[in-house]
Amino acid sequence: MNLPDMSKAKMRNKESVEFIYTNPLVTNEFSGQKYFIKTYGCQMNVHDSEEISGLLENLGFESVDHENDADLIILNTCAIRENAHDKVFGFLGRCKHLKKDNKNLKLILCGCMAQERSVVDEIIKKHPYIDLVFGTHNIHELPNYLMNLDSGLNIEVKSNEGNVFEVGETFKRDSRYVAWVNIMYGCDKFCTYCIVPFTRGKERSRRSKDILREVACLKEKGYKEVTLLGQNVNAYGRDLEDDMDFAGLLASVAATGIERVRFVTSHPWNFTDEMIEVIAKEDNIMPYIHLPLQSGSDRILKLMGRRYTKDEYLELYNKIKSRVKNAAITTDIIVGFPNETEEDFLETLDVVQKCQYDGAFTFIYSPREGTPAAKMDDSIPLNVKEERLHRLNEIVNKYSNMNNQKYLGTTQKVLLVGISEKDSNKLYGYTETMKLVNVKCDHDLMGTIADVVITEAKSFSLDGEVR
Ligand code: SAH
Ligand code: SF4
């Protein structure tokens, strides 16, 4: 085990990372065995689970939909907020009992929580029935670990200063139509509340040629949409010599001719005019931008280390809205950051009122051990934080509903990706602006981009028909 020393993580240097091209192991060693994977957290974890599933199926494992039927249970965890921790250990407690009925059952914990020393210590002390813990930097080693598993608890967590591993098309992708594509790993922003730079390590970009090859291959296989993934995509390429920046990469991905290109997440800091121009110019780059605000108060933004002011954020917001036709913008907001006063909170509400977001993910601040904010005075009572969250959500939902109403009666291009959960006669899909639409149509339209007339607008989704 080689966990990072959090106090040193800020002293990262920019020495170049190594690019390692690997061919994952293919055997039938585990043929007939079943695996169940449960994923918490962001798109990055969702995509890592696609890699883990691919690696396991290369070894002969087959997936099952319920933990009771599995010989191998994997929890791919998230560390962003405290409550994730409780959920994971609650679930693990239940899995422990399954070991009584299936003596061969193996339990694995991986993902961001595995990169936290306190979690590993807790597992050693209280959950030694887990068979393997591995981190976010050595997913490609999983086949190796499984082939050589010792009895008892195996811990394979590496330091967060990793390399870039190119594993080829090893992913078992959840969809046949839309695909995640990592463009970079890690984060160097060190927002003071955030654990990600510690769990995911320093910023490392993939080479553009590898990304473009992956997109071309997805297009060839019939994928209609790619979403370029990074914690802060505007920093793409800054760690590479002689390669593109994010605006260049976006333009090159658009030039592959894939029908839809999306990206998450773009930090408001360093969102360049070139990026805005490329998004505005290329028809296949979708007019949907997730632009996390976090707070509208300059004082809190400074304490958070976000590197922009309220006015700078609003200026960027307005620039995007005026340059990118029909752009939909969503955001992330934290309430109850240490020392947040009612005045600070009102500044946040003011930005929400000015931006009238299409949607927002809103969170109560959760202190994360090892981050600078965890040492700040967090004396706002929980009921005040909850009341702020409630007031914020009311306004956020009002605007999200209002924006959706504008779609009523319009015709939208919807990429149909699945059967609607509530009504199996309907398919669901997404507009260019990332609005969820349930569509009454022939199931043969699955995987196509259909012209859909919007017949009903609700707060969080739309209904439509193909006529
Ligand atoms: N890289 C992205 C965010 C990734 S985490 C960005 O910078 O925009 C997703 C969201 O979780 C963040 O935008 C933030 O709103 C929220 N978050 C992160 N750390 C948190 C914490 N300690 N408490 C509450 N919310 C947090
Ligand atoms: Fe966390 Fe900030 Fe990095 Fe986003 S940019 S992952 S909030 S440190």
Ligand code: F3S
């Ligand atoms: Fe969670 Fe790790 Fe993503 S902490 S939000 S799974 S990068």
